[in-house]
Amino acid sequence: MKNSRFKDKVALITGSSRGIGSAIALKFAEAGADVVLNYRKQGGSSEAQGKKLCETIRGMGRRAFLIQADISQKESVRSLFAQAAEACGRLDFLVLNAARTPFKPLEKLLEREIRQLVDTNYIGNLFCIQEAVPQLAQQRGSIVFVSSLGSRFYNVSYPLGSMKAAMESVVRDCAEGLKAKRISVNAVCGGIVKTDSFKVLRQLWEELEFIPEDLFVEPEEIADVVLFLCSSDSRAICGQTIVVDHGFSNRLYQPMQKK
Numbered sequence: 051m052k053n054s055r056f057k058d059k060v061a062l063i064t065g066s067s068r069g070i071g072s073a074i075a076l077k078f079a080e081a082g083a084d085v086v087l088n089y090r091k092q093g094g095s096s097e098a099q100g101k102k103l104c105e106t107i108r109g110m111g112r113r114a115f116l117i118q119a120d121i122s123q124k125e126s127v128r129s130l131f132a133q134a135a136e137a138c139g140r141l142d143f144l145v146l147n148a149a150r151t152p153f154k155p156l157e158k159l160l161e162r163e164i165r166q167l168v169d170t171n172y173i174g175n176l177f178c179i180q181e182a183v184p185q186l187a188q189q190r191g192s193i194v195f196v197s198s199l200g201s202r203f204y205n206v207s208y209p210l211g212s213m214k215a216a217m218e219s220v221v222r223d224c225a226e227g228l229k230a231k232r233i234s235v236n237a238v239c240g241g242i243v244k245t246d247s248f249k250v251l252r253q254l255w256e257e258l259e260f261i262p263e264d265l266f267v268e269p270e271e272i273a274d275v276v277l278f279l280c281s282s283d284s285r286a287i288c289g290q291t292i293v294v295d296h297g298f299s300n301r302l303y304q305p306m307q308k309k
């Protein structure tokens with residue numbers, strides 16, 4: 051274990067069977083926290099990856115629990131937080147990381163795709179916040195939302211951006227609304243990370259191949275800032291979204307094409 055700054059604390063990370071969520075879970079475990087992992091799809095490779103991650107974290111001497119739950123379903127979210135409370139007895143940190151999106155223009159989305167987009171990436175996060183607040187209030191805990199540059203920049207195949215923008219606004223509102231309960235609420239806005247969803251995005255976004263390698267972000271770099279926002283070092287930060295993108299968004303005015 052690298053350090054113990056979060057010893058005896060408990061972090062629940064939605065969508066943490068793979069990708070950025072799993073990196074966040076590992077960082078929490080390295081910092082001494084017990085971890086509740088979550089995924090959506092039963093019986094798939096995500097579940098298998100979640101089980102493996104659970105074993106890895108237990109091997110580090112921390113407690114880890116893997117709970118299947120679809121955050122877009124209220125009853126499923128209730129069950130997730132009830133199971134987590136029973137297993138861990140407390141909750142210090144909620145990381146809203148799960149996301150799911152079709153990669154196509156907003157105007158071409160089918161009705162079920164629009165509903166899934168909003169149900170998972172907006173309503174689902176609100177369900178999680180509502181369930182977590184009573185437990186977080188007992189620990190003066192933290193909520194961190196994982197956003198993306200789609201919240202502020204246009205990409206034709208990224209309807210998730212509009213949900214990220216809405217959630218950054220929720221973060222600001224909740225930070226004020228939950229201040230009296232001593233719960234901190236902030237967000238990390240990640241640049242481009244090479245996870246499974248990146249593999250799909252690269253098929254639709256031709257310019258991706260012109261982006262210099264040093265502008266890509268590692269999952270662990272997002273995770274480091276999530277943990278910072280859960281630590282007392284960030285006590286003066288309230289309702290903010292911190293961009294973690296190696297300066298990618300500073301350079302959008304430059305042409306990406308090779309000459």
Ligand SMILES: NC(=O)c1ccc[n+]([C@@H]2O[C@H](COP(=O)([O-])OP(=O)(O)OC[C@H]3O[C@@H](n4cnc5c(N)ncnc54)[C@H](OP(=O)(O)O)[C@@H]3O)[C@@H](O)[C@H]2O)c1
Nearest residue numbers: 065067069070090091096120121148149150198240243245
């Ligand atoms: N990749 C990037 O470039 C990038 C950049 C900035 C921000 N982000 C954000 O970072 C977060 C993680 O991204 P990622 O690329 O690591 O994602 P990913 O590899 O696609 O993994 C998504 C995770 O979320 C889970 N999930 C999806 N829908 C869910 C639901 N309804 N209920 C519970 N869990 C659900 C998935 O479980 P199943 O596999 O079971 O569905 C999986 O564990 C997302 O919020 C994403 O928008 C990503």
